[in-house]
Amino acid sequence: QLSNVSRNNTVEKTRKHIGRGVKISFEDNKVYIECLGDSAVFVQSRNSNKEYGFHPSTVVKIQSGVKLKIFCHKLFHEILTQQLTEGYEAVFDLTKHCMIRMSFVKGWGADYHRQDVTSTPCWVEMSLNGPLQWVDKCLKYIGSSKNPISSVS
Secondary structure (H helix, E strand, O other), rough: OOOOOOOOOOHHHHHHHOOOEEEEEEOEEEEEEOOOOOOOEEOHHHHHHEEEOOOOOOEEEEOOEEEEEEEEEHHHHHHHHHOOOEEEEEEHHHHHHHHEEEEEEEOOOOOOOOOOEEEEEEOEEEEOHHHHHHHHHHHHOOOOOOOOOOOOO
């Protein structure tokens, strides 16, 4: 049991509802998440949102016992190949596809009063290093941007 003196009561209550949590698996070049706990988890994945035809910022609620594909390497490769013709900024923007945000018990987004994952009591952000390396290799191949990119771009 980890303790944190800065953790508030809301976070403690939320953590108690996580239960068995989630299982993240990699099968056939796809990443899946399965909710093992009694309470739902909420996931934002631009890659899966693209595949399912959702708005890029859509947050999907995954109920207990449900397994959902959250990243497809084949789809990402197709998108990356298309974006190469669009230039540096278009390829750089794909770093957002390599980040998966997830909250436990409490949701966020357009349908909730919490607009950002960081407003939920218990959340994680996963970086998919393999796809990020693909983006990095492509950016090195393209060369530098005409418009410098910074942390405030």
